Amino acid sequence: MVETDHDSKEFVNARHEMDALVAASMKKYEAKPNVAFSKLSELVKSMSLSKKLVGWSRKNSLWPLQFGLACCAIELMDFGAARIDAERKGYLLFRPTPRQCDVMLVAGWVTKSMVPEIKRLYEQMSEPRYVIAFGECATCGGPWWESYNIIRGIDQVLPVDVYVAGCPPRPENLFAALMKLQDKIGGKIED
Numbered sequence: 001m002v003e004t005d006h007d008s009k010e011f012v013n014a015r016h017e018m019d020a021l022v023a024a025s026m027k028k029y030e031a032k033p034n035v036a037f038s039k040l041s042e043l044v045k046s047m048s049l050s051k052k053l054v055g056w057s058r059k060n061s062l063w064p065l066q067f068g069l070a071c072c073a074i075e076l077m078d079f080g081a082a083r084i085d086a087e088r089k090g091y092l093l094f095r096p097t098p099r100q101c102d103v104m105l106v107a108g109w110v111t112k113s114m115v116p117e118i119k120r121l122y123e124q125m126s127e128p129r130y131v132i133a134f135g136e137c138a139t140c141g142g143p144w145w146e147s148y149n150i151i152r153g154i155d156q157v158l159p160v161d162v163y164v165a166g167c168p169p170r171p172e173n174l175f176a177a178l179m180k181l182q183d184k185i186g187g188k189i190e191d
């Protein structure tokens, strides 16, 4: 059998040498995973931690819907003033569009003709969404509880998370109600 150049010992050695060089070069330029990101993705994969992170962000970014129904809404305005300084807890990001909100503050009496509109606003809000019944009228109809055109509390039509008593309640009560809602979202208190 005739030995060709390709079978010669020198050629085989050179080929092995070239393969080794290519392998070493590939290894040198191999993209290493970013340590910080790989660790972060491992952490995020852990269900309990990601749940906690989502819960923490949800709890600390309550965005109320900007609307008022009756005299209690005046207290909402006071809530937004410097005396209460609600911004220190991040409660003042009132949004005019329901799609950017997750907290509905029902401040005032609810007439039967307003019910479909309020329900529509609630359904347009992002989930999970929360409702605070602010004042006697929103809680049970208040002074108008026997009226022919006012419902006896917003909980007749929407699920309420926190009730605030008073006619009208003080803005400080709203501050406390939002803190209670945060406790509820954080799992500190139950329904």
Ligand code: SF4
Binding pocket: 070, 071, 072, 073, 107, 108, 109, 135, 136, 137, 138, 142, 143, 166, 167, 168, 169
């Ligand atoms: S609870 Fe009192 S202050 Fe508030 S809307 Fe009703 S009547 Fe007005």
